[in-house]
Amino acid sequence: MSSLCMNRLSEERKQWRRDHPFGFFAKPMRGSQGVMDLKRWECGVPGKEKTIWDGGLFKLEVIFPDGKFTPPLFHPNVYPSGTVCLSILNEEEGWKPAITIKEILLGIQSLLDEPNPESPAQADAFNLFKKDKAAYEKKIKSIVKDNPAP
């Protein structure tokens, strides 16, 4: 990774500390030597208030600029591997290096409650979402219960 890019990530970290949305967390992971790896971030995205995702906190790893839920999340736009399919994360669909971690995480938070049916990533969640909204919502609520925000 270029030093320019690393500089940006380090700036990113400062920005995040200065101003981050409520309930989110994001910190660079430490490598085996305990040294910070600014490319790999450990993040948490809370469900939006007043949605079925409210009260949950979902952990994901961001390896700039890709996000991956750990463990994989039941959601129409999350691949079975946990990788999240967010258009702002996709270079061809508009990812600019200037997108900040805050924007990525806020984007993921919005995606939680507003799945993009144009871009399905897992059959199971997408199928339930399409076929039986009530069952889908119930399932999400139980996931929220298993991943409570502190």
Added chain:
Amino acid sequence: MADAPPPSQSLPLGLEEIERLVKSLYEPGNAKKISETEATLRVLQHSPQGWEIADALLNNSDENVRFFGALTFTIKLNNDSASLSEEHSQQLLSKLIYHLVSRDGTSVSTRKLCSTLAQYFSKPVSTWENCIRSLVLSFAQKQPVLDDDLDSQPSTWDVLPQLSDNQVLILLDFAMNLSEEVKKLSNAPDRTPHKRMIANAESIEALLQVSFGRGIKYFSTPEKEESMFHGEKLCVASLKCFSGWVGYAQSEFKEVPEKMQYLRSVSELALSCLEYHVDDAMETVAEILENYPKFFETKHLNLLWSAIMSPWGIEILKNLDAETVSLARIIVAYGQILLESKKLFQEHENEHHQQVMSVLHELLKYPDFVGVDDEVAPVLLDFWSNYVNTISEESFQFLEEDTKPAWLEKAAGHVFQVVAEFLQKIIFPPAEVTKQWDSDSKKTFKVFRIDVRDIIQEAYEVLRETILEQFIDFTIRAFDATNWLELEAGLFCLISIGDAMTESNDSRLQRLFERPLYQVISGNGEIPAVTQRTAVEMIAAFDSFFLRHPEYLPQVLPFLLSALAQPSLAHGAAKSFASLCSECRKSLTGELGSFFQMYQQFLSYQTAEEFTKSRVLEGIAAIVQAQDSDEKRLAGVQQLFEYIAHDAMQAVNITKEGGDAEQGQVLALTTLKCLAAIGKALQASDEEVIDLVSDQSPSQFWTQGPGKPIQNQIINFVNYLTQVFPMSDEIIEAACNVLRAGFKETVPGPFVLPPSVTIDYILKTNVQTPRLPYVLDTACCWISCHKLDKSPDFQVQVQRLLHHVLSILQALQNPRNDPEISVGCIELIQKFVSTNARIFTTESPEVLKAMFDFSVECLQSPEVLPKRAAAQLWKDIFELAGNTKSQDQSTGQDIMNHFGAAVTFALMYNICGEVDYTSLEHVLIPLRKLITADRNAKANITNALTSQPLIIRVKDDPNTENIVRRFIESLMRNARSSSAFKETVKEFWQRCKHMQMQFAPQYMHPGHRFALGVN
């Protein structure tokens, strides 16, 4: 005034009528009438005569009418200014200036005119460059003085003092509008407006010097109250203008850094506003420091710090109020600048740095609570988290003891001190205080604690045992003093660093745990709920400690049981219980009996529901798993199953006899979830698996021996409950999870069921079954986990599964009827290909044809997921066909020979512009594999391409043949290199997309049209 630009035409309504309409907007009247009037006026504003109307309205004596005139100018400027000639533009400017300078006052309409003029300046038609100087002189002469006449005029410095306060205020307002308006053009390629802005830098200096100077002079003659008022007004406006220009210059003065001097020279005056308590002065300074830390020079920073340390600053710091918060922002930003330069810690003997650090510590010592009164501490988080992180990063560079510089120890001292200060701040206020908190206060306090937790984690990297020792001392002190809220804070800090604890920390932790901490907490009703909750969380965070020290379990477990009884704690307690039992299972085997008693007691609590029950049973099952013989395990599982069976029976009774299917389903779900949790806990641990790598044939204890009834019970639970609730998605999912619990096991166990069980279950599903994709995924897992099984029984089961998939495909007919079920089927077929391809040889050609044709349909379907799954399937088939090492190679080749041409056609169909970009990557992979595996690939590709509808459409174009030929050659040549191949396909795909759009652009998504450059 001269004619209005463009040439006047007669007005559609008389001017008087227009004025009347404008005035009527401000009179009370009915809403319908007002909106009608607005619509009429809007039409007039947008009409060609709008310029003239605006001009005429501005001559009116009514303030509202004039405002409307200025507004109309703005609208015309934004909509129609591009069509103005240079001459008209100049006339327009004269008019605007005339209206501005011909009245003395700072009314709303004047302010609107300032913004109109600033907008004019930013437009391409603007002919104005030295706008500030031009306005200064226009004010002085009460008539427009434009650029061309400026040379012969006296200096701006000389004229400004002659202007009235109001005129200076208007100039400041205009200049501030200017900075905002032109900043909006930051990203525009045309730099002209910025060049014009830069030309005004010197005039801005003059304006600000004079305005600040005049304002401050008022303050120095405070005897008249009126003069304070004037001073405040001038200084507030000057500060606004100053901060607008600093913000503008930060991004747009990059090419002319020397011009920054004109703004920097005003800093001293701006900073002196602080001590006069000018409104927003602190916010303005804080914002500049935060966003543009390099703006102030050292001398200004020194000046700022002496202001902070002056009686003015000290007085603000003494009592906590809104001003303290603003000043704290300045101090934090000031500290950040020093921290950034590293001087703050490296030059620790510097007295100034020591003073700054001590102020930054002091700011955390207000006795008020965060969340309500203390808004300063959250501001300080920013500085301190940066400080602690910086020191933590620095300390990694000096891991060897003898290389550590002296400053590092001092810095670590600050880290230690600040953690102690934050610890005081995160202590929960007494209940009578929190009871009155609204949700915002609670949220603020919670967020603050989380941020502090992050600082503590980082601080641990620097301080290690020292800070652990500190937390333990604090916690013990609080416990001994029965100060339960402080105890909570101590535990909270310990949890923060729980993950970092290793055996080497145990002796320190033992100091805490050898006290009857949990006994006391569970026996005392006065202990606040929040302390109890944190105590519950503590257990899960320290379960590896308890594993090393099982002697503490007898006090911890009863505490958890009591916590399970309390609704607010039950959830966390159940989780902590499961994790603790799982971790310490081996130490607890002798206590299994008492765990069952405990469970019995737990069942009598109201809190015993699906989640808590499944977690508690999971914990107990882990202890059962750790028993040293199958017989003992069997006894344990039997007992666990008694509880499960009870719920299952109830579920059926309530549903069938009680007629309450809803409640029945809840109990059925509880049964299956508990069963799955038990199954998970009973999985053999890794070490046991390694022990069992031997030639002995696996034990039949659970499949044929005494354990068989247990397996039968599992099968019955799953089958029976699914049968009672066949349409419940949750039951289906939970049932699959029970089956999955044994899949990955390599040694026999109660949940390691015969292969037929899963298949029996799957065979009962059909396209109507809810969560069928999950069932099919379960089937995929089943194949993956059994891929080494060569037994005849397994082969029989695989065959049954294949037939079932075929029947689902038959029911579906077309992938579009249910794309996700189609995906499940295709993925399952793919599993057959990769693990057991020979199975296909036993099927009839018709059956196989139907199956593979379906996958080709998937490739051609617009549905994303089936397309990708089918591409993956064909990639595997082609790979198999080319794999000389595989025993199934010939099967792969047979399939390829039969379906290669059809698949190639489908792939080409996608590449000829049908697929979207994100799926293109998936589609090109099987194509590349096909080329490397199939001798006929080239011929197939050629045929497929020439029969594509799109290519047929353009076949008469003389270039087509060439393009197609070159594409095929390129494909063949680049098949060994994935990146070159991808490029080749992508390029051709883009070309096809272009052609497609030329034929039918209206069908294209506008975004795609834009991306591909097609209009």
